[in-house]
Amino acid sequence: xxxxxxxxxxxxxxxxxxxxxxxxxxxxxxxxxxxxxxxxxxxxxxxxxxxxxxxxxxxxxxxxxxxxxxxxxxxxxxxxxxxxxxxxxxxxxxxxxxxxxxxxxxxxxxxxxxxxxxxxxxxxxxxxxxxxxxxxxxxxxxxxxxxxxxxxxxxxxxxxxxxxxxxxxxxxxxxxxxxxxxxxxxxxxxxxxxxxxxxxxxxxxxxxxxxxxxxxxxxxxxxxxxxxxxxxxxxxxxxxxxxxxxxxxxxxxxxxxxxxxxxxxxxxxxxxxxxxxxxxxxxxxxxxxxxxxxxxxxxxxxxxxxxxxxxxxxxxxxxxxxxxxxxxxxxxxxxxxxxxxxxxxxxxxxxxxxxxxxxxxxxxxxxxxxxxxxxxxxxxxxxxxxxxxxxxxxxxxx
Amino acid sequence: xxxxxxxxxxxxxxxxxxxxxxxxxxxxxxxxxxxxxxxxxxxxxxxxxxxxxxxxxxxxxxxxxxxxxxxxxxxxxxxxxxxxxxxxxxxxxxxxxxxxxxxxxxxxxxxxxxxxxxxxxxxxxxxxxxxxxxxxxxxxxxxxxxxxxxxxxxxxxxxxxxxxxxxxxxxxxxxxxxxxxxxxxxxxxxxxxxxxxxxxxxxxxxxxxxxxxxxxxxxxxxxxxxxxxxxxxxxxxxxxxxxxxxxxxxxxxxxxxxxxxxxxxxxxxxxxxxxxxxxxxxxxx
Numbered sequence: 001x002x003x004x005x006x007x008x009x010x011x012x013x014x015x016x017x018x019x020x021x022x023x024x025x026x027x028x029x030x031x032x033x034x035x036x037x038x039x040x041x042x043x044x045x046x047x048x049x050x051x052x053x054x055x056x057x058x059x060x061x062x063x064x065x066x067x068x069x070x071x072x073x074x075x076x077x078x079x080x081x082x083x084x085x086x087x088x089x090x091x092x093x094x095x096x097x098x099x100x101x102x103x104x105x106x107x108x109x110x111x112x113x114x115x116x117x118x119x120x121x122x123x124x125x126x127x128x129x130x131x132x133x134x135x136x137x138x139x140x141x142x143x144x145x146x147x148x149x150x151x152x153x154x155x156x157x158x159x160x161x162x163x164x165x166x167x168x169x170x171x172x173x174x175x176x177x178x179x180x181x182x183x184x185x186x187x188x189x190x191x192x193x194x195x196x197x198x199x200x201x202x203x204x205x206x207x208x209x210x211x212x213x214x215x216x217x218x219x220x221x222x223x224x225x226x227x228x229x230x231x232x233x234x235x236x237x238x239x240x241x242x243x244x245x246x247x248x249x250x251x252x253x254x255x256x257x258x259x260x261x262x263x264x265x266x267x268x269x270x271x272x273x274x275x276x277x278x279x280x281x282x283x284x285x286x287x288x289x290x291x292x293x294x295x296x297x298x299x300x301x302x303x304x305x306x307x308x309x310x311x312x313x314x315x316x317x318x319x320x321x322x323x324x325x326x327x328x329x330x331x332x333x334x335x336x337x338x339x340x341x342x343x344x345x346x347x348x349x350x351x352x353x354x355x356x357x358x359x360x361x362x363x364x365x366x367x368x369x370x371x372x373x374x375x376x377x378x379x380x381x382x383x384x385x386x387x388x389x390x391x392x393x394x395x396x397x398x
Numbered sequence: 399x400x401x402x403x404x405x406x407x408x409x410x411x412x413x414x415x416x417x418x419x420x421x422x423x424x425x426x427x428x429x430x431x432x433x434x435x436x437x438x439x440x441x442x443x444x445x446x447x448x449x450x451x452x453x454x455x456x457x458x459x460x461x462x463x464x465x466x467x468x469x470x471x472x473x474x475x476x477x478x479x480x481x482x483x484x485x486x487x488x489x490x491x492x493x494x495x496x497x498x499x500x501x502x503x504x505x506x507x508x509x510x511x512x513x514x515x516x517x518x519x520x521x522x523x524x525x526x527x528x529x530x531x532x533x534x535x536x537x538x539x540x541x542x543x544x545x546x547x548x549x550x551x552x553x554x555x556x557x558x559x560x561x562x563x564x565x566x567x568x569x570x571x572x573x574x575x576x577x578x579x580x581x582x583x584x585x586x587x588x589x590x591x592x593x594x595x596x597x598x599x600x601x602x603x604x605x606x607x608x609x610x611x612x613x614x615x616x617x618x619x620x621x622x623x624x625x626x627x628x629x630x631x632x633x634x635x636x637x638x639x640x641x642x643x644x645x646x647x648x649x650x651x652x653x654x655x656x657x658x659x660x661x662x663x664x665x666x667x668x669x670x671x672x673x674x675x676x677x678x679x680x681x682x683x
Contacts (some may be wrong), residue, residue, distance in 0.1 A: 012574075202417070224662060228659060
């Protein structure tokens with residue numbers, strides 16, 4: 001008897017452990033994502049193994065990633081634009097040293113580069129020199145910018161995403177978050193009217209027989225893999241949009257929205273329909289007894305009563321759209337620029353992770369930036385889960 | 399009076415049309431892929447490895463890879479999912495812990511698949527050192543399908559009337575015996591149906607396997623759980639977007655999409671047949 005009791009307790013313990021796996025997973029996801037993501041803000045703004053050097057007289061102490069990029073792209077040509085003196089910027093890369101010195105002066109094995117680089121920096125007031133660390137002389141005559149790290153502002157407020165540009169990789173979140181926003185917004189605007197119409201039809205209008213046919217078909221729609229949706233979008237919707245709107249490329253935000261709308265439909269339909277079915281029969285019958293038509297009952301009684309469920313449906317649909325990866329990756333064109341219309345290529349957060357993680361060396365700034373994107377995505381979906389929880393709780397309290 | 403009826407007629411017709419439009423979309427997608435893909439299918443396509451930069455040959459390694467991933471992830475998610483479903487419904491029905499676990503499970507099911515991919519790469523591939531392998535991919539996919547398995551189990555158990563449990567307990571059976579001999583056998587059909595559907599989910603996922611297991615081109619079959627494999631959804635993705643010759647590998651892409659869709663269709667049909675079969679059996683008893 002004792003043994004049996006012990007055995008029962010043991011099994012219960014096992015079951016409890018299994019039950020806690022999901023919570024542990026969430027915890028681990030948080031730890032791993034945020035650990036890697038926080039590494040981004042200790043990554044140097046200048047490419048690994050390189051430094052930027054200035055003249056001693058130059059008052060500039062800090063440059064952020066975007067400023068460095070603009071300087072090297074010649075979009076900024078005067079130090080006063082980045083808070084320095086009124087003085088033209090002279091950009092010098094390692095390969096440019098031959099413009100200032102002959103090959104003999106640099107040495108056959110380039111052994112004189114450190115000395116010459118130091119000399120050039122000392123005598124050129126407006127210089128910014130991009131130099132590998134190995135060529136920095138021991139007594140370098142100038143200021144080195146080598147401890148500057150990527151700041152949260154560079155990431156959260158950055159307008160450009162060029163993770164492999166040199167000398168300073170650009171990890172700007174804005175184009176990606178706006179891309180995600182536009183694609184998801186388009187998707188939900190397309191999906192919501194259809195989803196609610198189908199939910200009303202299934203919950204109130206359709207006969208049992210029709211419903212028994214439609215319901216499995218809609219579940220099937222949810223079962224189709226996202227990569228198949230993406231493929232369909234690529235070979236059907238993308239060319240169609242290109243022709244219809246006369247676009248240079250058909251891979252646009254709109255293509256993503258259309259595909260995502262189809263993918264979000266089953267979620268919206270199921271959740272909204274379930275909530276409409278919970279409306280008490282008495283309420284419906286009271287409305288009908290007062291002489292309201294079935295349609296009036298639907299939009300005056302059933303829809304308002306099921307409001308929180310419909311809200312949940314919309315929120316879950318948005319969640320589905322925001323997190324969707326493969327289909328979006330295949331049809332939106334993946335241009336990391338801030339979109340102005342739905343007919344431009346965009347790049348979403350999940351698509352960026354999927355497209356670039358394979359190329360990002362483990363532990364690099366790029367790798368960490370992708371984990372930071374993952375962390376943001378995770379936070380967004382957490383917010384969505386929690387708000388759905390709150391919406392349904394509110395209904396329960398009522 | 400008349401206008402009331404007219405507006406109802408208009409609204410209902412509109413809703414009906416929109417509902418059928420959704421079905422038309424489904425039929426269009428399935429019909430398009432089936433009609434384009436079925437011509438590609440032949441014995442060679444199903445049993446040979448890809449050749450000549452994915453423009454010829456078949457997809458056998460990808461089919462095998464997907465099969466391994468289904469097995470591997472099921473070995474992980476089925477036992478744990480069922481056990482935690484049992485715990486939540488039978489042992490911890492009303493306490494704080496259960497509601498915490500339930501919220502966490504819901505949250506996990508809302509996590510995007512690409513985040514699972516990131517997590518799987520960080521934990522299984524890099525930290526635990528499994529490398530890109532069947533093991534890492536299966537565990538990642540297993541975690542992804544876990545909430546689905548838990549929820550199905552829990553719902554199947556919930557559907558069983560309490561009088562059965564009470565009857566068993568009254569006869570002197572312990573709680574464990576009741577679960578084992580009464581509750582589980584009754585819930586079994588629904589649980590199985592849920593498990594089959596979760597296999598459908600796993601077989602189509604791409605983002606979680608991108609960085610944990612999937613190989614671009616690997617004609618030989620894996621020898622151990624630490625090998626990489628090709629997988630159907632990933633194969634479809636690469637040959638339709640980044641193959642060496644996208645135009646001439648289109649046919650292969652249609653074929654792959656067709657195979658993938660067929661697996662999903664078979665799984666869905668199987669699940670609903672089982673559901674109906676068991677439902678009839680219950681009615682007869």
